[in-house]
Amino acid sequence: MVFSHDTSIANPPAPDQNGRFSVDVRIVLVTVSEGRLLVAALPSGDGWQLPRGVPLPTMPLDAAARLLLSETTELHEQYLEQLYTLNTNDGEAWFVLISYLALIASGPDLPLTSATWLDTTAEGFGEVDRMVIDYAIVRLRAKLGYTTIAFHLMPERFTLTELQETYETALAMQLDKRNFRRRIIASGMLEPLGEKRRDGSHRPAQLYRFRAGHDPASFLTPQWAGEA
Amino acid sequence: MVFSHDTSIANPPAPDQNGRFSVDVRIVLVTVSEGRLLVAALPSGDGWQLPRGVPLPTMPLDAAARLLLSETTELHEQYLEQLYTLNTNDGEAWFVLISYLALIASGPDLPLTSATWLDTTAEGFGEVDRMVIDYAIVRLRAKLGYTTIAFHLMPERFTLTELQETYETALAMQLDKRNFRRRIIASGMLEPLGEKRRDGSHRPAQLYRFRAGHDPASFLTPQWAGEA
């Protein structure tokens, strides 16, 4: 018998040698800036690594991840989502690596503490970090198609062109302006503000914000692949 | 500073008091039989619980899950997939609950050891187990739409009607025979065997098997919702 079976949630595994795994939390903190999809990285020897930490067993992992995030960026309005749990080996012991995807709004101010923004395709990450980043990007791209997650990459108020640019950067794909607008409007996720933004010698742009009561289960139509 | 930062995968968290979480593995083992979607359960007090175990830190979690599976069923051809990692609290300490989805082929022989097959909607599970089961079913249904996962619920050789019945049971939804056949055939996931099966006073059915070289990344068209 290899397992010590416990009986219920109210009666969890005894704190013996078994079942106590090292847990390592890593965050893929992503933003968009000037047409680039960026990830927060910390220097590590001659390369880079994702922000990471070993949580205390006295706090929930999501709280640990959020704390880690607050050590990485000063900005407090972030989206945080558990990504995937890896299981990795180091000699004898296996440890559990729980990865999170975090998003913060693009903008001229991208406040980091000791981390640096790197292109998401940058060289210099370890093999595992690279996998985690790549998976985070896959997930982000998929979710852009059928959720309103893009909201977290945008400032409070924005124009449709700015929103489209964020999608294009995140998806690494050009989108058709008319189709993009038709779908975004049809999805009902945006609320037009009365105001317009004048920022040059051209027609001013309508400003929008994400609708407060946007149902998080509301779906945008997927499959923008193959458009450009 | 709440986290002890480590530098790389090759230099994992030190085995100190921090970062050692209790880890609990649970398996949602699912099969289909006689039009019912079943889950393997163990008795627990006056109710039921999922097969579970506390893995040793000296083995990968997937191996622990597979071992657990082998304690639950004698059948060895199973599909196993990591589902989701929950983080649950018991008084002071938090523990990490890693859930797996496993599938075994339907058939007259559904060999279990100490477990019992219950309807997936059965009462008597704890709150957490209920969540895990429900999520497993959601994932299974989604994956039936765009992968060849159904393969693991079928015996080696089967007819199109049997395959459709498995889909219908798993999805809890009636499907149109002609549309079903057109899509399954078009997906290329099946290989017709030369033989036919005669099992009654009616036209014999062509036998199929899943194509050996079926690309696991090959996708069936999704979205069968709303068909019936």
Next chain:
DNA sequence: CCAAAAGTGTTCTCGATACACCCATGT
């Protein structure tokens, strides 16, 4: 010849795509 399950095609609708011009403003 009857019962029972296997097998097969066409039509319609709707969402996804491709595509080009006019509008409002600042200089």
Next chain:
DNA sequence: ACATGGGTGTATCGAGAACACTTTTGG
């Protein structure tokens, strides 16, 4: 008046859904 980015509509195509009859066998 012209340069700049904002804003709009239509035609085509393909996938998904709805739908009913013929075929083959055993008894």
